[in-house]
Amino acid sequence: MNTNFLKLAASAAAFAVIAAGSATAQTWQPDRPINIIVPWSAGGSTDQVTRVVAPILEEALGTEVVVVNQPGASGSIGTKAALDAPRDGYTWTANAIANNATYQVSGLLEESGIDDYRVYLHVANAPVISVNANAPYKDFGELLEAMKTGNVTVGTAGVTSSGGMALAALNDASGGDMTARMVTYDGGNPAVIAAASGEVDMTTQLAVEQTEMIKAGRLRPLAVISDTPLEIEGLDPVPPVTDWLDMHVAPDYFGVFIPTGAPQEVYDTVDQVWEEHVMNAPALKKYANERGAMFNPSFGDQARERAMPVVISEACALKSRGEAVKDPSELGISCE
Template identity: 30%
Template sequence: MKRILFTAAATVLATWSPLSQAAFPEKPIEIVVPWPAGIEADISARAIATVMSKKLGVPVQVINRPGAQGVIGTAEVARAKPDGYTVGSLNVAGIISQPIAGNATYKPADFDPIGLYSAVSMVLAVKADAPFKDLKSFEAAAKSSSKQFVFGSYGPASYPALTVQRMSKANGWPLKAVTFPSPGPLQLETGDADFVAAPYAVLASAIKAGQVQPLVALTKDRLAQLPNTPTLREAGYNFDPLLWSGLFVPKGTPQDVVDKLGAALRDAVQDPSIKDLSQRINSPFFYVDPKQSAAQVRDDDAGLRPVMEALGLAKK
């Protein structure tokens, strides 16, 4: 009998590990948002956190860690214990652009994706009375013009600007980028910019009023609000621009924890409250699984790095 008990105890000890001693989750989860409270990225993360809390049965709290264009909060997630209790709601700029620029000590490989869940719907647009009505005629005019077209930009390292520079590099049409605090219809109306890449929410009223002409949606799928405006891939480019936000955990988080968080996120984006928010802020919510999310990160890194190097924005 003693031998049987000893053998059973040894078997239990051999299969025991600290990670298996308690079911996940057993305490509150923190979602770090590396941006100030009240902006779209924060609003979206809070809405997702509320629904995930119901799915997981524990509080899911949003913690804002703004600063350094997203680097401070993103770095905090990279340094966190890989146990699933610290999650980051991170975006393409923080994970990819900032490390390439040399502004961060972390790298994309320091994170495991739970899943991408939202994106800002960017649109490349011109003034309605411009002499071109689609991207093809715009590019032809840009190539033949004696004057470089002025692009209204959020800044040289912003994701919309890098996407447009990537387009310019791929198809060989020149541009002059000028930074504005919030490029949109005003810069087109005043003539300060010949074209802009801005969120659909910024352009929507001017598009509806017939003041602005959308040329291409800088999104993976066509926007429901602009069913006749093609995506970049439909317009002939071999990449899908996606100004995404996603949930990420530190590298090395147990797979079963990633799976549970992923299932909660997948269910959350289908919740009626999230669908309502999507309509109100004109931004899509979706679920991209960890494998596909990792592929998106790799593709973005591979696509943005040479563009930033060519512009002198990458740390050598």
């Protein structure tokens, strides 16, 4: 028999096996748009990165992926809307995973723990301590003294937002004697704009929300809540807060989450799409590089493992400050 024919036949058989395997793995074919509820206002960290990821998912799934902003109550209103929607795979949500995993601890939602979702992470973000460009503080040390003794106002997206939790962590690390007053907004973007305009003195929102205002010279970053400097393309490195305070820091992971209870084929398909299309996406890498985020996608068990340090940190911080409505241990989160 012709050897070339045998080679072609073998190649065709191998291709058929591969194709069959792919078809088996990706069996869900959505027949209508998928909604991703962003429970914060437009322009904030969650909104920004979700609008980068949505077109990648849209192309891979072959259906429209619509980003829907539904802000309010520190992100819990939009999150509840996603949880209350039919569990058919067509309504997702997006957030910092620590928010979704601790809404029960803070009492904002009766349901919403880390195991109530299939988790798909894309970037990790760090809060930055920035002041209005006209503020007198030369470094974070000077600002810290003012936060302890003066009437400093801090713009955040709410008590359980990344900015709100960052402010609380700063207070804990500095001895719990801050007099700085938090002013809350419906998202990170309006909180940052408030600081840039002078409506408040400073903000502790995420780097990705502040980058444009920092580059425009309207905000001055003094420290990043990290143990390493923050590198943002085109800017000087931002020093770590650990240069002034001894505090624990954990990567603040963001992602999109599909509530549990949908058909298994939904999760299997999105797993495959995440692995093949999101985990090496040039657009997402570019966003992270330009905005000061850490590109580190994962899904499933690996994503859950990566998320747990910040989930534990924020849940236990709520407990230690006496702000927990439900003990983290009831949700399988140990603070010992």
